[in-house]
Amino acid sequence: xxxxxxxxxxxxxxxxxxxxxxxxxxxxxxxxxxxxxxxxxxxxxxxxxxxxxxxxxxxxxxxxxxxxxxxxxxxxxxxxxxxxxxxxxxxxxxxxxxxxxxxxxxxxxxxxxxxxxxxxxxxxxxxxxxxxxxxxxxxxxxxxxxxxxxxxxxxxxxxxxxxxxxxxxxxxxxxxxxxxxxxxxxxxxxxxxxxxxxxxxxxxxxxxxxxxxxxxxxxxxxxxxxxxxxxxxxxxxxxxxxxxxxxxxxxxxxxxxxxxxxxxxxxxxxxxxxxxxxxxxxxxxxxxxxxxxxxxxxxxxxxxxxxxxxxxxxxxxxxxxx
Amino acid sequence: xxxxxxxxxxxxxxxxxxxxxxxxxxxxxxxxxxxxxxxxxxxxxxxxxxxxxxxxxxxxxxxxxxxxxxxxxxxxxxxxxxxxxxxxxxxxxxxxxxxxxxxxxxxxxxxxxxxxxxxxxxxxxxxxxxxxxxxxxxxxxxxxxxxxxxxxxxxxxxxxxxxxxxxxxxxxxxxxxxxxxxxxxxxxxxxxxxxxxxxxxxxxxx
Numbered sequence: 181x182x183x184x185x186x187x188x189x190x191x192x193x194x195x196x197x198x199x200x201x202x203x204x205x206x207x208x209x210x211x212x213x214x215x216x217x218x219x220x221x222x223x224x225x226x227x228x229x230x231x232x233x234x235x236x237x238x239x240x241x242x243x244x245x246x247x248x249x250x251x252x253x254x255x256x257x258x259x260x261x262x263x264x265x266x267x268x269x270x271x272x273x274x275x276x277x278x279x280x281x282x283x284x285x286x287x288x289x290x291x292x293x294x295x296x297x298x299x300x301x302x303x304x305x306x307x308x309x310x311x312x313x314x315x316x317x318x319x320x321x322x323x324x325x326x327x328x329x330x331x332x333x334x335x336x337x338x339x340x341x342x343x344x345x346x347x348x349x350x351x352x353x354x355x356x357x358x359x360x361x362x363x364x365x366x367x368x369x370x371x372x373x374x375x376x377x378x379x380x381x382x383x384x385x386x387x388x389x390x391x392x393x394x395x396x397x398x399x400x401x402x403x404x405x406x407x408x409x410x411x412x413x414x415x416x417x418x419x420x421x422x423x424x425x426x427x428x429x430x431x432x433x434x435x436x437x438x439x440x441x442x443x444x445x446x447x448x449x450x451x452x453x454x455x456x457x458x459x460x461x462x463x464x465x466x467x468x469x470x471x472x473x474x475x476x477x478x479x480x481x482x483x484x485x486x487x488x489x490x491x492x493x494x495x496x497x498x499x500x501x502x
Numbered sequence: 503x504x505x506x507x508x509x510x511x512x513x514x515x516x517x518x519x520x521x522x523x524x525x526x527x528x529x530x531x532x533x534x535x536x537x538x539x540x541x542x543x544x545x546x547x548x549x550x551x552x553x554x555x556x557x558x559x560x561x562x563x564x565x566x567x568x569x570x571x572x573x574x575x576x577x578x579x580x581x582x583x584x585x586x587x588x589x590x591x592x593x594x595x596x597x598x599x600x601x602x603x604x605x606x607x608x609x610x611x612x613x614x615x616x617x618x619x620x621x622x623x624x625x626x627x628x629x630x631x632x633x634x635x636x637x638x639x640x641x642x643x644x645x646x647x648x649x650x651x652x653x654x655x656x657x658x659x660x661x662x663x664x665x666x667x668x669x670x671x672x673x674x675x676x677x678x679x680x681x682x683x684x685x686x687x688x689x690x691x692x693x694x695x696x697x698x699x700x701x702x703x704x705x706x707x708x
Contacts, residue, residue, distance in 0.1 A: 264670065268522075272672040278662050284669040 184427040189367060192428060193248070196373065200241055207234055236481065237380070244376070248369055253300065255369070256354040260296040262482060267292065267346035269479045273461040274338040279326025283319045283339055291315045292347050299355045304497070307355060311348040316340055345454075346479075349486030352493040359493070361430055361500050370428040375443060375492050377425065378418045379484050382444030383451070386414030402456045411448055418444020430500065439495065443488040450487025454479065506585035510561070513586065517554035521547075521660055521673040525555030528706060529679025530650060532557050536615055538644075539564070539677070540637055541652035542630040542700055543619035545661050547668065548654050552617055553587070555675040562588075564615040567606065569594050590616065603639055610644050617652075620696070624663065630700060633693040641683040641692065651678040651696065653703035676703045 184192070211231050219227060247255035271284060291311065298307040320336040356375065357368040387405070395407035422440020426433045458479075517523045525532070541552060549566045556564060568589035574580045583589035590609045596602055609616060618640075620633035641649055656673040681699055683692055 268520075268670040268672060271669070272656070276659065281662060281665050281669060285667050288670055289667070 192370070196370075196428065197245060200377075204234075204238060204241060208238075240376075244373070252354070252357050252368070255357055255372075256296055256300045259350060259354040260292065262478070263292060263296070263347050263350040264288070266350065266479050266482050266486075267342055270342040270346050270457075271339075273458065273479075274335075274342065275461075276335055276339070277326075277328055277330065279328035280323050280335055280339065282326060283322040283336075286322055287315075287319060287339060287343050287347075291319075291343060295347050295351045296354070299351050299358065302358050302360070304355065304359075307351070308494075311343060315343060319343070341457075345450075345483065345486045349450075349490055350482065352489035353485060356489070356493055356496075359497065361496075367428070367430075371492075371496070374422065374425050374429055374440075375489060376485065378422045378440045378444050379447040379488050381421045382414040382418030382448060383484055385417035386410045386448055389413040399452070399456075402459055403452055406448075406452050406455075411445070414448050415441050415445040418447075435499075439492065442495065443492045446491045447484030447488035451480070451484045453487070454483035506581075509582070510586045513550060514554040514561070517547075517550050520668050520670045521551060521554075521657070523551050523554040524672070524674045526674055526676045528676055528703065530648070530677060532560060532677075534560060534563065535648055536610070536613060536646070537564075537648045537650050537680075538610075538615065538637075538640060539617045539650045539652045540620050540633075540696065540700070541617065541654050541675075543621045543624050544654065544658040545624060545663070547657050547661050548619065549587075549617060551654055551657055551673055552652065552675050560615070563613075564617060565590050565609060566617050567592055567619075571595070590614075603636055606636070606640060607643060610640070610647060620693075630697060633697050635689060635693065637696060638683070638689045638692050645683065648680040649682060649696070650680055651699035651703060652676065653678070653700055655704065676706065678703045 184195070187195070211227075211234055214227060215231070243258060247258045267288065271287075276284060295307070295310060298310055319339055323332070323336050323339070353372055353375065356371040359368050359371065361368075387410075389410040390405040390407060393407065393409050393413075395409040397404050397407055399406060419437045419441035422443070423433050423437035425440075426436035429436055431439060514523070539552065541548060553561055553564065553566070566583075566587055566589045568583045568587075568591055570591040570593050572579070573583045573589065574591065583591075590605050592602060592605050593600070601607075606616060606618075618637065620637045621631045622634045623631075637649070640647075653676045654673065655676065656671060659669070659671050660673060661668045678699055681696065687695075
């Protein structure tokens, strides 16, 4: 595979998309053939869920491809939009009060756009501290000015958490696009693709493994499917995919494996945290079915990415001293 | 495309971006029949939300009620209600020789659907206030028009009274089963039944 690294960027891009869309097409054909058979209701439900998940991956890949064609600015805007929709879902699920109105407006219409502007202008110093330092000081101040002490700490924490996960975490994905590494210019988008694929595959493997293994769940009250066994398999799969993709990254194969393993592991743990949050908000149903609030489950999909992206971004940056 | 149509599309896009504006048809399908939707009223945003959650071909024939003195005061407000939403104007100041429901009856005779908020004013939180009698008179005059109870959920969180900028929070609009005035039904009993139908929809949600 070393020879793949020698290819010019456009050739690598072409090859990658051939692989990704080829695999997607094959999966779609398989699912379609499967749908022709007679299925009992339980299997039919599993099948429908799989078909929906596949559709989501298709949409994601096509969006990703469009943003690639349009360049870094369009990609940043795209991630900002996803960030907005995820934060909208998060805030819908939490119980905010009237006094939080100004803080919420600030989170949506000031913090979110500014964070993405900082990412887009490659001001990575400010980008890294803007939310944890400045936004976290400003949001509770705005909430306190709302003159309502009921469950104040809880409300402030929820808004900060939503901002942290949906805005801060997510914004690291487009920041990867713009990261300037020595001898690796123009190829930031590969890092994003690497991250998305690693996290996506690990989630899929974890889900399949948890169904097959039937191990004892680690935190039954939060997730019935999360066990260390399935987590380990998922992270391993993430690492392997990462190693296979080393030729699109600046890493050597062992590094690519290690970084893929860490990012995938973080992503799955992030999903667990998100499940805990949803349980707390009283949402039992999961995935695609619209819940009581009409939230459609975007948050579940992007949560692993939101947790993995900052860890990935900062470890890459630290390692390369960029 | 005219400017009004473009503005309409933009408004519904904005409503969807901010609130999702999801329509849930629990008791009836979204069909192009003549209907009166009656809903709880918590915010200025209610109408836009109901309107955006309707399929596009129903939007054209579904009209809101607007207070003439307020919504014709500025040029923008007037244009918005007249051209974009095709509102039915009513006078808040009652004159002796005029039936305040006459503009609504005229719109219904013309075959349009209406959205009304029978509470009259925007309520604060919790239960809707008692319904005003207009709904009863319309049901009496137009027995052929379906009356659809409608619950607008969560919208008070988007824009509480007194705030100007909406916060993006997902909202849903639930349309219930059509109801009608029963033969010989008392005015008060009908209004209570209509109010209950709206409240029941909320319970179906939570």
